[in-house]
Amino acid sequence: MVSTNFAENRFGLGARADEPTASGDPRGWASEQLSRFEPHVAGIPDSRSVAIELADYFQQRAMTKRTAQAAAPAATMMTPASMPAKAPKTPEMMAARVAGREAYATLVGARINSALTTPTPFAERLTHFWANHFAVSAAKATTVGFAGLLEYEAIRPHLMGRFEDMLVAVEQHPAMLFYLDQATSVGPNSALAQRGRNKKGLNENLAREILELHTLGVRTGYAQADVTEFARALTGWTVAGISRGPASRFVTGEPGQFAFVDGLHEPGDRTIVGRRYRSGGEEQARAVLADLAVHPATARHIATKLARHFAADDPPPVMVARLEAAFLKSRGDLPTVYRALLASPEAWDPANVKFRNPWDWTVASLRAVGLKRIDGDATAALLTQLGQPVWRPDSPAGFDDIAAAWAGPDALVRRVEAAQRLALRAGQGLDARTVAPRILGASLTPATATAIARSESPATGLALMLVSPEFLRR
Amino acid sequence: MLDRRNFLAATSAGVATLLANPRLAFARASTDKRFLFIIQRGAADGLAILAPTGDAAYAGLRGDLARDAATGTKLDTMFTLHPALAESAKLFAAKQALFVHAVASPYRDRSHFDGQNVLESGAGGAYRLKDGWMNRLLGQLPGDKGIALSPAVPLALRGAIPVESYAPSALPDAGDDLMLRVGDLYAKDAQLGPLWHQALAAREKAGDLASGKGGAALGALAARQMSGPDGARIGMIETNGWDTHSGQNGRLAAQLKQLDATIAGFRTGLGADWSNTLVLVATEFGRTAKANGTGGTDHGTGAMAMLMGGAVAGGRVIADWPGLAPGALYDGRDLKPTTDLDALVASALAQHFGLDPARASGLLFPETRPAPLAQRLMIG
Numbered sequence: 119m120v121s122t123n124f125a126e127n128r129f130g131l132g133a134r135a136d137e138p139t140a141s142g143d144p145r146g147w148a149s150e151q152l153s154r155f156e157p158h159v160a161g162i163p164d165s166r167s168v169a170i171e172l173a174d175y176f177q178q179r180a181m182t183k184r185t186a187q188a189a190a191p192a193a194t195m196m197t198p199a200s201m202p203a204k205a206p207k208t209p210e211m212m213a214a215r216v217a218g219r220e221a222y223a224t225l226v227g228a229r230i231n232s233a234l235t236t237p238t239p240f241a242e243r244l245t246h247f248w249a250n251h252f253a254v255s256a257a258k259a260t261t262v263g264f265a266g267l268l269e270y271e272a273i274r275p276h277l278m279g280r281f282e283d284m285l286v287a288v289e290q291h292p293a294m295l296f297y298l299d300q301a302t303s304v305g306p307n308s309a310l311a312q313r314g315r316n317k318k319g320l321n322e323n324l325a326r327e328i329l330e331l332h333t334l335g336v337r338t339g340y341a342q343a344d345v346t347e348f349a350r351a352l353t354g355w356t357v358a359g360i361s362r363g364p365a366s367r368f369v370t371g372e373p374g375q376f377a378f379v380d381g382l383h384e385p386g387d388r389t390i391v392g393r394r395y396r397s398g399g400e401e402q403a404r405a406v407l408a409d410l411a412v413h414p415a416t417a418r419h420i421a422t423k424l425a426r427h428f429a430a431d432d433p434p435p436v437m438v439a440r441l442e443a444a445f446l447k448s449r450g451d452l453p454t455v456y457r458a459l460l461a462s463p464e465a466w467d468p469a470n471v472k473f474r475n476p477w478d479w480t481v482a483s484l485r486a487v488g489l490k491r492i493d494g495d496a497t498a499a500l501l502t503q504l505g506q507p508v509w510r511p512d513s514p515a516g517f518d519d520i521a522a523a524w525a526g527p528d529a530l531v532r533r534v535e536a537a538q539r540l541a542l543r544a545g546q547g548l549d550a551r552t553v554a555p556r557i558l559g560a561s562l563t564p565a566t567a568t569a570i571a572r573s574e575s576p577a578t579g580l581a582l583m584l585v586s587p588e589f590l591r592r
Numbered sequence: 593m594l595d596r597r598n599f600l601a602a603t604s605a606g607v608a609t610l611l612a613n614p615r616l617a618f619a620r621a622s623t624d625k626r627f628l629f630i631i632q633r634g635a636a637d638g639l640a641i642l643a644p645t646g647d648a649a650y651a652g653l654r655g656d657l658a659r660d661a662a663t664g665t666k667l668d669t670m671f672t673l674h675p676a677l678a679e680s681a682k683l684f685a686a687k688q689a690l691f692v693h694a695v696a697s698p699y700r701d702r703s704h705f706d707g708q709n710v711l712e713s714g715a716g717g718a719y720r721l722k723d724g725w726m727n728r729l730l731g732q733l734p735g736d737k738g739i740a741l742s743p744a745v746p747l748a749l750r751g752a753i754p755v756e757s758y759a760p761s762a763l764p765d766a767g768d769d770l771m772l773r774v775g776d777l778y779a780k781d782a783q784l785g786p787l788w789h790q791a792l793a794a795r796e797k798a799g800d801l802a803s804g805k806g807g808a809a810l811g812a813l814a815a816r817q818m819s820g821p822d823g824a825r826i827g828m829i830e831t832n833g834w835d836t837h838s839g840q841n842g843r844l845a846a847q848l849k850q851l852d853a854t855i856a857g858f859r860t861g862l863g864a865d866w867s868n869t870l871v872l873v874a875t876e877f878g879r880t881a882k883a884n885g886t887g888g889t890d891h892g893t894g895a896m897a898m899l900m901g902g903a904v905a906g907g908r909v910i911a912d913w914p915g916l917a918p919g920a921l922y923d924g925r926d927l928k929p930t931t932d933l934d935a936l937v938a939s940a941l942a943q944h945f946g947l948d949p950a951r952a953s954g955l956l957f958p959e960t961r962p963a964p965l966a967q968r969l970m971i972g
Contacts, residue, residue, distance in 0.1 A: 473783075525783060527791035534774055538767065542743045549705065569777050574634030574704045574835040578770055585774055587781045 120466055122147050123559030127592045128465065129428065130239030132482030133557045135548060148240045149460050152453050155241035157274040162228045163221045165271060165292055168263035169359045169374025171221075175214030175259070176360065182208055218263035222256050225266030226508045227494025233481045234490055241277060244456065246477065247427050248273045249509070251420075252288045252332060253516030254297040256509045260360075264293035264374075265509040281420065281450030282411035289328060289407060290376035292357040298324035298514060301360075305353035305384025310368065320384070325349035327514045329391075333410040335419035340391050347388040351395065351403040354383030417445035423519070424459055430470040431520040437464040468561070471591040473521035476504035478592065479533065483584045486557045487544045504532055525590075534585050541580035550579035554586075561588040622735050624868045625903065625945055626818050628827045628858065629726060629748060630851070632875035633708060634769065634835035637889055638896030639881060639927060640844055641677070642691050642909070646670035649881075649916035657840055657883045667691070671909050676848035679856040683900055687907035690899040690969065692936055694911055696877060696929030698960050702891035704835070707876030712748035714934065716959035725956040726826055727751025729941060732955065736825040739817050741810065749828050756824070758817065768846070769833035807850030808857040815861020823865070829854065834875060838886035855900060867902035870944045870970065874898075874933060880925050881916055894927030899940055905971050935962035936969075943970040 125144035126133045133139065140147050236242045249269040256265035272291040276284035288294055295301040303321035304311050311319075325348035330336045359373025371377040378400035387397050393409055395402050410416060421441035425433035444458035459465060474482060480500060484492060501508050505524070511517045518524075550570045554562055566586040573579035583589060643661035644650050646669050651658050664672040665681040671693065673681050683689035699710040699718065706718035714725030724746070730738045730753045740749050740757040749755045775792065778784040810829060818824050831851060836843050851873070859866050878895030894914070900906070912930040914920050922928040934957045942952035942964065949964035 521783070525787060527787045527794060530784065530787055531791045534770060538770055539743065546744055551705070565780070566777060569773060572704075572835075573773060574769060574832060575708060576705055578633075578767075578773065578832065579705070581770055582773055582777065586777060587784055590784070 120144060120468060121559055123556075124466070124468065124561070126239070127482070127559075127561070129243065129460070131233050131236070131242060131478070132239075132485045132592070133559070134485045134488060135553045135556060136488040139556065139559070145460050145466075149457060151238040151240045152278060152456055155238045155278055157277060159228055159232060159270060159274070162225055162270060163263070163267070165264060165267050165374030166359075166372060167374075168218065168221050168267065169292065169357070171214050171217040172260065172263065173360045173373060174210065175218075178208050178210045178214065215259065215262075218259070221263035222266060222509070223494040223498060225270070225494070226498045227492070229266065229269070229508065230481065230484070230492055230494070230497045231490075234484055234492070245269060245274055245277055247424070248277065248284065250511070250516040250519070251423060252284075252294070253511050253514055254293040254509065255511055255514075258297065260296040260301075261293055264291070264296060267291070268293040269509075276452075278453050279451075280411075281416075281445070281452055282408055284452070285332065285411050286404065286407055288332070289324070290355065292360075292374050292376070294324070295355065295357050295376070298327055300324040300352060301356045303349065303353050303355075304382050305350060307386075308353060308382050308384055310379075310381040315381075320346075320349055320353065322346060322349040324355075325352055328407070328410065331515055333407075333419065334391070334413055334415040335422075338415040338419070344391050347390050348403070348406060350384040350386070351388060351390065351406055354379050354381075354400065355403060356382065412446070412449050414442075414446060417442045417450075420455070421445055424455065425462075425464070426519050427472075428459060429462070429465045429467075430472065431522075434464040434470070437462045473525050474590055474592050475517060475519070475524050476501055476506035476529075476533075477508070479590065480504065480536075482589070482592070483537065483540055484544075486553065486584065486589075487540060487548060487580065489544050500536065504536060505529055530585075533590070534581070537581040537584035538577070540584065541577040545577055545580040548580055549576060550583045553580070554583045557583065558586075558588050563588060622733050623825060623945060624865075626823070626825055626827075626862070626865060626869040626901075627729075627941065627944065628814060628818065628829065628869070628871045630829045630831060630854065630871065630873045631708075631711070631746070631748065632834045632851075632873065633830060633832045634704060634875070635707070635877050635879055635891055636834040636847075636875040636895065637836060637840065637844060637879040638693060638695075638875075638894065639879065639889075640840065641674050641848065642667075642693055642896045643672045643674070644670055644693070644913065644916065645672040647913070647916045649918075653882045653916060655883050656887065657889070660841060660845060667909055670911070670913060674844070674848050676845045677852045679852045679859075680898070680900065683855075683859075684907060688900060688902055688904055690904050690906040690908055690910065691896060692899070692910045692931055693896045694894045694914055694927055694930045695874075695897050695933040695936060696894055696931075697933045699877065700893065702877065702893075704876060704891075709747065711874065711876045711933075712746060714748075714957045714959075720959065723751030724748035725937070726828060727753050727755065728955055729945075730755070730826055732947060732952075733825060733945065737823075738826040738828075739824040740828050740830075741814050741817065742828070742830045746828055746830055749826070758813075767832045768843075769835065807853035811854035811857025811859075812861045814854075815858050819862050819865050836879070836888045837884065837890060838888040840883075840888040859901075869901035870903050870940060871900040872897065872937065872940065873900070874937075878927050881921055881927055882925065892926035893922045894929040895933075897933060897936060899936075899969060903944060903970050905968050910967060931965075932960075932962045934960055935965050938962055939965040939967075940969045943968070 122140045122144040125147050129148045233242055254265045254268050256262045268291045272287035276287055299321045302318050304318045306319055322345055326345045329340050356377055356379055358369050358371030358375050358377035368379050368381045369377050380399055385397055388395055390406050395405055421438045422433055424441055425437045440462055441455055441458050444455050448454035498508055554570055570579045570582050573582055645661050660675055661672045663675045666672050680689055697710050698716050699707045709718045712724045713721040715721040726748045727750055738749055738755040740746055745755050745757045775788055778788040814827055814829055818827050833847050874897040875895050877893055879889035879892040884890050914928040914930050938953040938956050942949040953964055954961045
């Protein structure tokens with residue numbers, strides 16, 4: 119039987135130097151967290167405040183554009199080429215942008231500090247898992263403030279609930295609606311399009327990624343027609359309080375909240391992934407999500423990703439089958455799936471190792487040296503240097519969850535540099551010779567213990583521990 | 593007048609901002625004298641840095657490790673300075689460098705951790721004092737500032753008196769020593785070993801290793817912090833990479849080139865203040881008299897220390913030379929220490945800052961209270 123220390127690394131966020139290893143049953147250590155998880159986090163912005171700032175930004179942008187256009191004829195009379203290609207940014211626009219970045223930094227700070235001090239590290243790991251499953255990127259002006267909020271407003275509240283509820287909350291969150299362009303998708307035969315009030319058309323982005331990434335998984339039998347029909351069903355799903363243009367007065371609701379605009383919705387019954395859905399406004403896409411949430415392909419997709427995350431890059435088929443069965447039988451009751459995960463011997467096999475991604479490694483390192491607080495900006499900068507910018511993956515597929523994505527020559531050097539900095543700055547008074555057995559437990563190899571003991575200074579010893587092969591893995 | 597030049601917030605990416613900046617004390621300085629301690633972490637090989645080429649047993653014990661001494665600077669009939677220390681040799685010629693051989697702190701075992709703890713705390717044994725002798729010295733210089741040229745304040749400078757610390761915001765690459773150790777750790781790992789090999793190849797191409805540039809910049813940085821009427825009077829620089837168990841000839845030459853550049857950069861940067869300055873270079877312990885089987889040396893006992901600066905009565909090597917004959921070695925393997933490093937430090941500082949020698953000794957090294965040395969170490 120492995121120790122609780124093993125569970126802290128495999129299922130949690132890494133051991134803390136300043137806390138003793140919990141006694142008792144390692145599986146119990148993880149499973150009892152499922153009922154203790156606290157979804158609410160205090161002191162962070164919400165979608166309403168981010169939306170108000172963003173609406174200001176768009177308003178300012180529209181105004182500057184109009185002013186520039188009004189001023190243009192005089193300027194163009196002589197030399198048309200001198201016309202500014204883009205309207206200059208006003209101080210108000212700059213301020214709105216800064217507000218979005220500040221929200222981002224605040225949320226990164228909240229995320230890392232939860233990870234450092236949480237009483238439920240297994241649940242935090244699950245939060246990070248789902249945030250990457252439902253990846254959004256803070257790289258867009260419309261998403262920079264919202265991206266982190268998806269985790270707080272859509273994932274955490276449903277972490278210990280049903281997959282369907284999490285799925286709906288995610289797809290209706292402004293971060294996702296903006297990131298995958300759903301907020302501006304218009305049904306070609308919708309009332310507003312017919313009246314010529316909205317020139318934009320159908321956008322398939324969200325529909326495709328829900329099928330490919332969020333639920334069924336790629337190449338699971340759905341066709342392009344399913345994507346298009348689902349995209350039509352989703353028309354009208356948008357965000358209140360930010361929309362601009364002629365249709366904006368039809369969008370009602372609290373700023374930053376999900377809104378359904380019937381005038382943008384493509385009317386009609388439709389067939390999606392073999393099922394017939396009657397015409398029915400917001401409920402049509404909602405019903406599609408409900409079916410997708412309990413689809414066998416979804417169960418397999420989620421089971422595979424969970425097994426890959428917690429056990430091995432090539433997930434053991436037996437374990438995937440076990441999680442899949444738990445998902446199907448419980449109709450997507452997430453705690454049931456988590457318990458099946460904890461009950462899987464494959465996940466407790468020390469021979470199955472995962473290479474920690476930069477986020478996991480950073481969290482584990484900060485915990486190992488006993489840090490309890492770190493600033494959001496510093497965290498964001500560090501994770502960017504290490505190659506995994508927080509809430510900023512390159513694609514809606516999220517960050518890869520296999521070693522090949524993270525174990526590279528340059529990535530290793532960056533970790534060594536970061537480890538050295540961390541050991542020098544934060545490791546004062548820590549002796550790696552006594553810390554390493556506490557942090558790494560049975561996985562501490564004699565080679566690493568010897569290397570630490572022989573290191574030329576306490577800081578070097580601590581840095582070596584943080585970049586040792588066993589610390590890089592979990 | 594308050595001068596905020598030394599207000600330096602290290603804002604490097606990473607964890608800088610969570611570490612509160614030490615409180616800064618602004619007050620009129622009580623002395624014009626400067627003191628910089630350059631610690632050599634990892635046990636620098638005094639027998640290679642200041643080679644006792646006049647000792648009949650030296651060449652036989654050292655074998656190929658004696659190679660570089662052939663091109664070094666002969667200081668007297670016994671000692672040759674390593675050729676990489678060209679600037680230091682000039683200081684010696686100008687009587688601004690004094691080398692002391694066969695020195696040791698009270699520590700007699702061979703753990704880096706414990707040895708550095710003793711060297712920095714100034715205690716009689718490891719983990720007995722929580723503050724460092726440099727901080728206690730600062731307590732005798734009311735109004736004078738201390739600064740650590742590193743991301744955090746090292747033990748030697750820690751204590752009741754607030755001390756600043758400063759490191760450039762773009763922190764240097766991981767030290768070569770750490771890179772070597774990581775390489776050893778990954779050598780047998782099927783995944784990490786090859787990756788590390790590639791990483792090192794790329795790094796070498798970029799010319800990061802052994803350029804000497806980093807050392808000069810560090811010295812110049814220290815000088816900026818310590819020069820002029822408002823400069824800090826007490827400073828400390830940490831150097832790593834002295835633990836040369838293998839490939840010693842090349843590694844040590846690179847280390848010494850950096851150290852030499854640091855001292856030269858510090859001297860140039862200080863300008864006129866150099867004449868009031870004492871630089872101490874010291875390590876936690878020495879290395880074995882005999883070369884080991886991997887082109888290096890292992891942890892030993894007796895080491896060497898350097899006093900440099902315009903205020904030093906230099907141009908001499910001080911050594912009660914114990915000899916390297918088999919019977920003369922400590923534990924049959926190490927250079928036997930004959931001079932107490934703590935006594936050297938206390939005596940030099942007392943002379944430099946005009947403190948009562950016995951009082952300084954008891955204050956800086958309260959557990960061992962070493963008897964002051966008879967020699968005149970400083971001009972002042």
